[in-house]
Amino acid sequence: MSQAFTKAMARNIFYGGSVFFFLLFLALTFDTHNAWPDRDNRAAINDSVSHGKALWEENNCVGCHSLLGEGAYFAPELGNAFQRLGGKDGIKGFIMSRPKDGIPGRRSMPQFDFSPEELDAIADFLEYVSGINTANWPPNIQG
Numbered sequence: 001m002s003q004a005f006t007k008a009m010a011r012n013i014f015y016g017g018s019v020f021f022f023l024l025f026l027a028l029t030f031d032t033h034n035a036w037p038d039r040d041n042r043a044a045i046n047d048s049v050s051h052g053k054a055l056w057e058e059n060n061c062v063g064c065h066s067l068l069g070e071g072a073y074f075a076p077e078l079g080n081a082f083q084r085l086g087g088k089d090g091i092k093g094f095i096m097s098r099p100k101d102g103i104p105g106r107r108s109m110p111q112f113d114f115s116p117e118e119l120d121a122i123a124d125f126l127e128y129v130s131g132i133n134t135a136n137w138p139p140n141i142q143g
């Protein structure tokens, strides 16, 4: 019996492998989509959270911060800022406490002059984000 590795065998491995891994890719994609409703904390989304998300975008917070790993690495990760700062009051207190002209000699966050309602919305948005099941990411409380 010949042991030659023929072109036909190579082609079959190529097509078979492509089909197998494409089907595996589809199955895992389907599995991920199925898992989202239990993990993405969608039940917590309300008008205030949406407003906070809009403020997050309008003020380009992501230009300095990362949120669940996405964004800029100039300022702290905010996916777990809710836990780190001790809840909504901690977040609002921090944002309000930023000096007008920044802190000389160090990188600091600008003062945005948000209204109380806007501050609430941002804190609600960050609370919602902190409730997303990210399989324990970020790995430590510092972000």
Ligand code: HEC
Binding pocket: 055, 056, 059, 060, 061, 062, 063, 064, 065, 074, 075, 076, 078, 081, 084, 085, 091, 094, 095, 107, 108, 109, 110, 112, 122
């Ligand atoms: C110009 C860059 C910049 C922008 C834009 C910015 N931040 Fe910050 N932010 C910082 C820096 C730097 C810090 C680190 C603490 C400091 O200011 O002393 C910080 C800290 C924070 C903290 C406290 C984090 C912690 O763990 O202590 C929160 C909450 C926060 N920012 C929220 C926001 C939100 C919400 C926005 C958008 C409305 C925003 N930031 C936009 C630079 C920025």
